Amino acid sequence: MDLTRQRRIAHLDMDAFFASVELLTYPELRGQAVVVGGRNASTPITNAKGDKQFSRLRDYAGRGVVTTSTYEARALGVFSGMGLMKSAALAPDAILLPANFEAYRHFSRLFKEAVASVAPHIEDRGIDEIYIDLTQVEGDSLVVAKHIKQAVFDATGLTCSIGITTNKLLSKICSELDKPDGITILDPSELATRIWPLAAKKINGIGPKANDKLAALNIHTIGELAAAPAELLVAHFGRSTGAWMAQVSQGIDERPVVTWSEPKSLSRETTFDRDLHAKHDRARLSEIFTNLCMRLADDLQRKGYACRTIGIKLKFADFQVITRDLTLPGDVIDGSQIRLAATECLKRVPLEQRIRLLGVRAGGLRPVQAAEYVERETQPTLPFEFE
DNA sequence: TCTGGGGTCCTAGGACCC
């Protein structure tokens, strides 16, 4: 293999994925502002005449957020991550559908299989996006991109957007440039004209905090970042992040497309319908806590991992988040052992404030075949206390 | 009327060992 050959990397992003899957189920909603989200959002009801009754954003009450929205809803200012109550103020007539993750996972599998039939070197980046290494794939980039998009559409009825460049960084930026249903192919020589004018936060890895810090240095675009002295960036962001920023602003990114990696942690968490108090709502909390541990144990068993570190996460009424974890002498996999370790963690948390969210995490994962269990004393099983 | 759930990676201090 010629290692000096320039790579050809694609980033593929499904267009408004969850909302688009819902439109396959409810084609009558096409062209309308539709929002997916909210745990307690109600599924459409079909009346005696066969008409479907969709719930509207204005009827929603609760703590849910927008998981995704159609382009029509985005035009009204409704974007993912926004509280549903706030989006209801912007688009009261928008249709609200509950998230159906089973369906999304199904279509996720379908589109990834379709891409794999054209180009098998794929890195999974979540439910709705992937990187594809096209270096060994024959053919013109535009032709290959069209071929992939057609395969995805034939398998799912869904559209996607693709960016093709020499690396993951630039392809990720490019897949967004012509959304939805677009193809953007960029040659490294076009860096200054097409990438440098873009906002610095378009770089994957520059989030709200880093963006604010950059803005304070009067750096707003990728071009301004590229023009900034590396010493300035290192002084403000540290050696590693500063050097990384200097690199990516020049369009440099050598990260390979990684087709598989072992998971590092699994977790389950839940936000309550109302904030709960450690004392007054003790029974309810204990029940939820046990449930999270059991679901986590179930996830571990289903995926075939044991774990050695158990952690908990609490979010209080004021949104302060704390975590505690405990590394055990041996691997564990069953719910009651997880519950015991999580209870040990919980003992180290001050519980004066009302609690908004509770989570349990398993870290230090090992495939069950490689797990090492240690002898333990017989421990009481349920019920456990929440304290 | 605020703000979900599931992940990864990084940093930094302290313990502990050589």
Place this chain on the structure above:
DNA sequence: TCTGGGGTCCTAGGACCC
């Protein structure tokens, strides 16, 4: 009594991503 440096593991928090 005082003085090291390096490496790894554990824990807590935080930024970021989808």
